[in-house]
Amino acid sequence: MTVVRDAAKAALKAQRIETPSWGYGNSGTRFKVFAQPGVPRTPWEKLDDASKVHEFTGVAPEVSLHIPWDRVDDYAALAAYAKERGLELGAINSNTFQDDDYRLGSVCHPDPKVRRKAVDHLLDCVDIMDATGSKDLKLWFADGTNYPGQDDIAARQDRLAESLAEVYARLGDDQRILLEYKLFEPAFYTTDVPDWGTAYAHCLKLGPKAQVVVDTGHHAPGTNIEFIVALLLREGRLGGFDFNSRFYA
Template structure:
């Protein structure tokens, strides 16, 4: 018989880090639907996060997204979070919205664009220093849409160079978390398409580089719990984005499509 008390204790002891953007407006891939009462700035997002933590008891951390959560004084923002019973978690970078990144960011064929992207990542590390955050979370929309559009091997080399520069900037207690995504928006090649690519780059960088598993970023039929077990064994599992999927990269609510899969992942 299962030890129900132990299961309940484990669930009560878990700590979930909610993303700041989750407290904003949401919608579909094609439109964001506005609703009343949505936070207008990072401080109001923390107010909402504090309410979530008060109701659940398991969500004491909030990750920030730059530039969406830019403020003049990050130390003050961290102090405000502490007053609300929260901590600031991972700092998420954004190298996918500027027009300059149409052909990529850290993998872009033009050095000036790559320099801009790396500069943003280094800014995020500065914000980590100011907030006391441990983790820099990276997801790149870099890739190509057509064969011959760029050198696949060359893009991997540019990616490695950028990651190495940012990794060298990390403090002793800071980590780099590299996320992968099967596709979107790149339709021919994506520069970090799977856990193996992310793991290979992290392995070369060093022990402070870890892989993020988004449970919605896999091809149909992928055994995600195997990936989790492997990365745990290698000491390279950095964290999760808990999403679910029916068809592709749906980003549905965790466990929506296959609740038992979520159980299997947690079991590992």
């Protein structure tokens, strides 16, 4: 037991938690965001808050960015600003869910013009990774259908695979795609990346630089998350964790 305890303590001391930049913004519910005094207004101010969190905890030296919420003119300067505060810029998170064009999906959309727009955004995020020194492109897609017959389910998976392959080909040697999943959010009928198995299947097709992000809060009731983690570790495909709660599930 002493050996196990010591190993657990060593692992906890060595952990590095990456906080999301948007976590330093105004908070609320899915129905309203409540403005609060003193909340960061820019990516630079978010880094100021993140450096204080790392100062107090000692385990949060990285901050992930969200594009376009954290768009700046000079990403190299932002990375330097983070370094001055004892931080590193972590994953770059894309956004293909807010524009009206994405009502029927983004990389899975039946219109090639919309897919082109989405993929171009993802490629732009890789450019930002190059500028910031980030190693990870974090992908979550709100793509899905809301009723039977709205679209061809298999064809949507083909479009997803094709889009991911183009982005994967753009990655540098030391960069990764981290593919996230959510069981039932936000589509009512089918979600295009609903579970770890779907994410894992696409990552296998892409290659070793594509890995799965395990979301602790977005599984069917009774799902054994430890098993998922063990299998992905065994296959070398565990890219990280999203520590979401089950409150909404």
